[in-house]
Amino acid sequence: MIKPWEQNPELEVQHLTMRFGGLTAIGDLSFNVGKKQITALIGPNGAGKTTVFNCITGFYKPTEGMIKLNHEGGKEFLLERMDDFRITRFAKVARTFQNIRLFSGMTLLENLMVAQHNSLMKSSGWTIGALLGTGGYKRAENEAIETCKYWLNKVGLIDRADDPAGDLSYGAQRRLEIARAMCTGPRLLCLDEPAAGLNPRESEELNKLLLSVRDDHNMAILLIEHDMSVVMGISDHIIVLDYGRKIADGTPVQIKADPAVIRAYLGVEDEDDDADGKAAAAVIDEAISHKPVPMETLLAAIETPTVPPKKMATKTPVKPAPKAVAKKTAAPKKGGRK
Amino acid sequence: MSAPVKSSSGGSDAQVLDSAAITKDLIGTFVITALILVPVVAIRTQLDQGVLTWHSRFTLAAVLAAIVVGVRWAMHVFVWNRRAANALKPAVAGAVKVKGPSLADKIGPYVSRGLLIFGLVLPILAYFNITPWGDKRTLDLAIYILTYIMLGWGLNVVVGLAGLLDLGYVAFYAVGAYAYALLSTVYFPIWFGSGIVPYAFYITLPLAGLLAALWGVILGFPVLRLRGDYLAIVTLAFGEMIRLVLINWFSFTQGPQGINVPKATFFGLPFKDGPGSFAEFFHITYDRIHFYIFLYYVILAMALITYFVTKRLRRLPIGRAWEALREDEIACRSLGINTTNTKLTAFAIGAMFGGFAGSFFAARQGFVSPESFVYIESALILAIVVLGGLGSQIGIVFSATAIMGSFEVFREMNWLKAVLPAGTEPIQFRMLAVGLAMVLMMRFRPRGFVTKREPTVFLKEKKAVSGDLVAEGHG
Structure with a gap:
């Protein structure tokens, strides 16, 4: 089996654990993000995906574990030890947010200019140079505007460059946030549910955009997503989380076939299975606790074709592992895919 | 009292005024007014040599009630009744429909230029006595207002751009003032001999700015992790601390006695009568107005420097980072902006101008x-910035003129004495009037005089950003 993310990965997450008080949001999570690959982090609600993101981008300090980013030329960054803004600035990790965080009172162009703050600060001589009128800043600013134009073109918002970001539609705001993250000049782009709230056509455009970011800019992308058309369509590598633990790790094809994933996350098959299993269990329970169950009913329940014994068998052994940490999170586990 | 009667404000149906509903509302108004007025106005008690007596003033109460009812009737007929209101001003109603540049947009670009020219020629007008209040008076008021405009522009960096609520801005003003006072009277004579004193203003000016900036950073450090209300409280406390230190550190600041400091000179030439003075040097007869004109141009130059520096800063990466910080701090950090330094520079630059x-x-x-x-100074400067609106510099000119000018206008309003209770001066009501004006302002124009934000950079066309989208900042 070829696992290109195993050799020379962009990002290595090892034994990452994040506890909030008594709650273990992430437990001993290890995975790699390959260079120039799209890696998707999926899992049901509350699985800890955004927490992983916040640990990688420095918004949370992990309780245990190591997050190592490898630049070309052997430079390594231990992200768990860095401040959030330094991670973007020096380790070149950019992110977007689940609930869009644009500067809504600033224009699209200004949003992208703010993203180039650090390089512009340097060329403005930390403000003093530009204030005294020493050259170079004007040129740097024009270059920055060109970068903005490139990304506005790329996300199809060039016509709205001078409009305030708050006026954009939801889908356009998502794209602008990606463009803004790209303007920081990252090596690893972390997208938190980029397709949330997009219609199918917009999702399709997003796919194209992400593929182009990967192929034309040689970027590694790590994304959290619930939209399976995006995840399965463009990912090179998928990691499945459930209750803070990794339950699967592989290519989309492998993930699609993984029974643990089907049960925990994709659920469609699982739900029927679950329902049938429950029906059967209920009948059997009844049979044990109440005497007056006729023998025919019991036999019928056991022999019913909707409860194949094979499925029952796969069910029991896998379940306890993720569930053990789990139940604290209150939310009862549904087969759900939302 | 109840909201305006619905049917009378509808205007779409044939019936213009719903007299029955209005009558009902007016009766209600009268009853409520009477209930309030009877105990407050109609019955007066008096302590007369140990005996409590009372007399009634029902006529006055009736007149007041009639006024209230009359005004409410007028509101029903002319204001809340849309058709009547439209009939009164058809031109305005028509103009709303036509989509095009409004008056404000059209004159907008010329406002700042016009103000600049007015600012430059004002002393000449005053010198030839063309201004209404006499030369020195006008210039003194103009200097006073310009000082507050400058303070407003300084605080605007912190509050308007970076969105950090600073209730202790006057502390930096105090640092600057005491820096000049102490350096020019105590330390410069010791360090450089008394010959330096006439030039002290020019040497101290940059030092005072640097010291204030230093204090801005010192204040900035502990409050960086605070936001919103908490930040406001700490800055408020800081302002008070500086004042209390000034009062109580007697050996250093001479406490409440204050310090007499040399007035500013024209590059060493004092404004007085006699040899070695400004008048003698330029062979003109001495007139006190020279000093005022000089001061006016000094503060005008300083204010303009503040204006152009902050205007330029806004277009530089640091200014954009301030505004981004006001919009969303977390997003700023995700873009690699060091928010600590960004906040500190905002504090330091604001403090420097102070x-x-x-x-x-x-x-x-x-x-x-x-x-x-005192604290009220901080509050006034903050009010100027907030009334100006959305980090706008021109808005601050108007709000500073309105607030500070209105104080002076109250001195002039002697006719008010006829209405006011005996023994009070109109000037005593100035804060009341300013407070009322602020309440009305915040009710009808909550985002200040200027409700649009001007983008700092544009590709094709500069479009102002509506105030509804711009964040107020959260400290």
């Missing part, structure tokens, strides 16, 4: 004492 202004204040007054740096 320090300059304070230094000027001391050189103009010739006297500093902690009395001048």
Whole structure:
């Protein structure tokens, strides 16, 4: 089996654990993000995906574990030890947010200019140079505007460059946030549910955009997503989380076939299975606790074709592992895919 | 009292005024007014040599009630009744439909230029006595207002751009003023001999700015992790601390007695009669107005420097980072912006301009004492910035003129004495009037005079950003 993310990965997450008080949001999570690959982090609600993101981008300090980013030329960054803004600035990790965080009172162009703050600060001589009128800043600013134009073109918002970001539609705001993250000049782009709230056509455009970011800019992308058309369509590598633990790790094809994933996350098959299993269990329970169950009913329940014994068998052994940490999170586990 | 009667404000149906509903509303108004007025106005008690007596003033109460009812009737007929209102001003109603540049947009670009020219020629007008209030009076008021405009522009960096609520801005004003006072009277004579004193203003000015900026950073450090209300409280406390230190550190600041400081000179030439003075040097007869004109141009130059520096800063990466910080701090950090440094620079630059202004204040007054740096000053400067609106610099010119000018206008309003209770002066009501004006302003224009944000960079066309989208900042 070829696992290109195993050799020379962009990002290595090892034994990452994040506890909030008594709650273990992430437990001993290890995975790699390959260079120039799209890696998707999926899992049901509350699985800890955004927490992983916040640990990688420095918004949370992990309780245990190591997050190592490898630049070309052997430079390594231990992200768990860095401040959030330094991670973007020096380790070149950019992110977007689940609930869009644009500067809504600033224009699209200004949003992208703010993203180039650090390089512009340097060329403005930390403000003093530009204030005294020493050259170079004007040129740097024009270059920055060109970068903005490139990304506005790329996300199809060039016509709205001078409009305030708050006026954009939801889908356009998502794209602008990606463009803004790209303007920081990252090596690893972390997208938190980029397709949330997009219609199918917009999702399709997003796919194209992400593929182009990967192929034309040689970027590694790590994304959290619930939209399976995006995840399965463009990912090179998928990691499945459930209750803070990794339950699967592989290519989309492998993930699609993984029974643990089907049960925990994709659920469609699982739900029927679950329902049938429950029906059967209920009948059997009844049979044990109440005497007056006729023998025919019991036999019928056991022999019913909707409860194949094979499925029952796969069910029991896998379940306890993720569930053990789990139940604290209150939310009862549904087969759900939302 | 109840909201305006619905049917009378509808205007779409044939019936213009619903007299029955209005009558009902007016009766209600009268009853409520009477209930309030009877105990407050109609019945007066008096303590007369140990005996409590009372007399009634029902006529006055009736007149007041009639006024209230009359005004409410007028509101029903002319204001809340849309058709009548439209009939009264058809031109305005028509103009709303036509989509095009409004009056404000059209004159917008010329406003700042016009103000600049007015600012430059004002002393000439005053010199030839063309202004209404006499020369010195006008210039003094203009200097006063310009000082507050400058302070407003300084605080605008912190509050308007970076969105950090600073209730202790006057502390930096005090630092600047005391820096000038102490350096020019105590330390410069010791360090460089007394010959330096006439030039002290020019040497102290940058030092005062630097010291204030330093204090801005010192204040900035502990409050960086605070936001919103918490930040406001700490800055408020800081402002009070500086004032209390000035009062109580007697050996250093001479406490509440204050310090007499040399007034500003024209590059060493004092404004007085006699040899070695400004008048003698230029062979003109001495007139006190020279000093005022000089001060006016000094503060105008300082204010303009503040204006152009902050205007330029806004277009630089640091200014954009301030505004981004006001919009969303977390997003800023995700873009690699060091928000700590960004906040500190905002505090330091705002404080620096406060320090300059304070230094000027001391050189103009010739006297500093902690009395001048009370909390209400901070509140006024903040009010100027907030009323100006959305980090707008031109808005601050108008709000500073409105607030500070209205104080002076109250001195002039002697006719008010006819209405006011005996023994009170109109000037005593100035804060009341300013407070009322602020309440009305916040009710009808909550985002200040200027409701649009001007983008700092544009590709094709500069479009102002509506105030509804711009965040107020959260400290």
